[in-house]
Amino acid sequence: MKVKYNLLDKDKNSNGRYGTIETNYGTYETPMFMPVGTRASVKGLSVEELKYCNSGIILGNTYHLWLRPGEDIINRCGGLHKFMNWDGPILTDSGGFQVFSLAKSKDISEEGVVFKSHIDGKKLLLTPEKSIEIQNKLDSDIAMSFDECPPASATHEYLKNSVERTIRWAERGKKVHNNPRQSLFGIVQGGPYKDLRKYSATETVKLDFDGYSVGGVANDGESKEDMYKAIEYSTCYLPEDKVRYLMGVGDPIDIIEGVVRGIDIFDCVLPTRIARHGQAFTRNGKINFNNAKFKEDLSPVEEGCDCYTCKNYSKAYIRHLITVGESLGGRLLSIHNIRFLIKLTEELREAIKENKLLEYREEFISKYEKKGK
Amino acid sequence: MKVKYNLLDKDKNSNGRYGTIETNYGTYETPMFMPVGTRASVKGLSVEELKYCNSGIILGNTYHLWLRPGEDIINRCGGLHKFMNWDGPILTDSGGFQVFSLAKSKDISEEGVVFKSHIDGKKLLLTPEKSIEIQNKLDSDIAMSFDECPPASATHEYLKNSVERTIRWAERGKKVHNNPRQSLFGIVQGGPYKDLRKYSATETVKLDFDGYSVGGVANDGESKEDMYKAIEYSTCYLPEDKVRYLMGVGDPIDIIEGVVRGIDIFDCVLPTRIARHGQAFTRNGKINFNNAKFKEDLSPVEEGCDCYTCKNYSKAYIRHLITVGESLGGRLLSIHNIRFLIKLTEELREAIKENKLLEYREEFISKYEKKGK
DSSP states (O other): OOOOOEEEOOOOOOOOOEEEEEEEEEEESSEEEEEETTTTTTTTHHHHHHHHOOSSSSSEEHHHHHHTTTTHHHTTTTTHHHHOHHHOOOOEOOOHHHHHHTEEEEEOOOSSSEEOOOTTTOOOEOOOHHHHHHHHHOOOSSEEOOOOOOOOOHHHHHHHHHHHHHHHHHHHHHHHHHOOOOEEEEOOOOTTOOHHHHHHHHHHHHHSSEEEEESOOOOOOOHHHHHHHHHHHHHSSSTTTTTEEEEOOOOOOHHHHHHHTTTOOOEEEHHHHHHHTTEEOOOOOOEEEESSGGOOOOOSTTTTSHHHHHHHOOHHHHHHHHHTTHHHHHHHHHHHHHHHHHHHHHHHHHHHHOOOOOHHHHHHHHTTTTOOO | OOOOEEEEEEEEEESSEEEEEEEEEEEEEEEEEOOEEETSSSSOOHHHHHEEEESEEEEEHHHHHHHHTOOHHHHHTHHHHHHHHHHHHEEEEOOHHHHHHHHHEEOOOSSSSEEEETOOEEEEEOOOOHHHHHHHHTTTTEOOOOOOOTTTOHHHHHHHHHHHHOOOOOOOHHHHHHTTTTTEEEOOOTTTTTTHHHHHHHHHHHOOOOOSEOOOOSSSTTHHHHHHHHHHHHHTSSOOTTTEEEEOOHHHHHHHHHHHHHOEEEEHHHHHHHHHTTEETTTTEEEEEEEGGGGGGSSSSSTTEEEEEHHHHOOOHHHHHHTTTHHHHHHHHHHHHHHHHHHHHHHHHHHHTTOHHHHHHHHHHHHHHHEEE
């Protein structure tokens, strides 16, 4: 089936939306945070741990799975769900973001992108058609259109051409999409420019996708104001009855600001990446377990947190694991960080239903940014 | 309480013993395999996963915990059980083996061993008293006496002096042991020599420990025949009413040969170490997931295995995880390998009760060694 978004409630003082998304694997509430399973595994976590964090949709990376093990192998193994033993919904990205951020010596043309693999330097071509073909074979529940992801430094002129091409790419991808149980989303680009975002959104919506995402944010060097503007300039042109996904955003404050601006779904590697470096989200800001002050601290990562890690382990133990390099340390912090972001979206849902989203934002930010002061 | 061994059955055709060991954390059957939690974590596994493998006693390494985070920190955190959230029995080794295998520029004297830390090169002194003091503070259920672990190349003359000193060290350790809920084991050394093993065993038994272990086997360069002889020459001089622990042995065939010679308990890092390198135990020998033949193999690591990994994942998925370096791969294989060895000891118990230990050995070895032929 195609995903179906149900708008159930709106915050009276902002663009915050509460709703549900119906998928092949059940119905889930939004706003929602999606953990990222880059290479068919959310780094360090089992599927049971993901469920225990109350995960809904998870994300798989088309670029990585295309290179290794290859979409044909996953297809012959029964698709990505069966391959990785995940019986919940999966969204795959288009591969575009990785091609633009990881690959070497890119050559962008109307046809697609020629680039060298970051693994073995092999020359490869990714086109809108190829991206959809790979995602069809991976058999995710939601596929993304192939888009160009220009850097934050791109000029208005560059972005204008890029946005126009991305719309042509979206149309080409939609034409070859051929998996009746898979939804296809369009992507709004256009940098921080209102005219480009408007053009990108309205033209993409004309192509009639099953959902829309806001791309080209959270790039290196982009300011927060530009990011929030880009979101605003995109969501205001998107239909209310389709789900809206902000790609690659996982900072707690950015998630709140996205929800305030009408975003429903987020994904990011941040919670697992900072975990492997010994960092954890808390309501009072991020904490770093390399800090010696936690050496004998018997309290949990965060008092009152309902995650497996906080219910069973002390800061002292986690600091020890991080310090000596035991993988259990990163795993325990990944569980906490993913649960932290999912819990945040659960609270945002309640705040929207109670028309208290802006108060929630103010209170959260005032505590979170007190850190170190 | 001190551990209590109950001899419940003997194999009629060998020295194989079936029994139970009563500990502070319940009663467990032997023969038993103990997973190794080197630095207060069995590499990559949660305590729930260890329980699910049907683990009994687990092992902690005194040398590693002494250096990081330090026994005083663990003590102030409530002891090793509370620190690592393990509510089962723990055995700590003496630190001797690591000092002799990991540390640089060792200087052995009657007092103890002066060596340089493998972490920061700091000069340290480990003595029989210090080893026991650290283990008292770690608050494990079973502590080991500090012994010298000479290399396989040591001469009879060297070993004679070493064994005599190890007995004096055992006596010194016993004198300062001061933890009423902790048992203390003595260690039999003596290389492959019957006279030295006999001397070491009888003199150590005179000191009256709560259990005995056979050390100085499984060294680099030691032949299998020498290892099996060393076990035989040790167990025949040990009392029947005390538990017998063979240190550092985890090869499936060696476990069987140890049980045939009257050993009750084993430990080894082998199952988790080979897992991280992509290898798994099976009844038909070890298999290596770097092998491309598993690329699309949808069967489990081992048909009929009752472990979490085999019940949920395919060879194809595990090969993918191992190939790309996702930590979940090593974790899934560690679970399988630990369960494999624990299941092996469960079957050995049944074989002993049915007086079929030698048939079991023959059948197991004939399948296991067919590998690659």
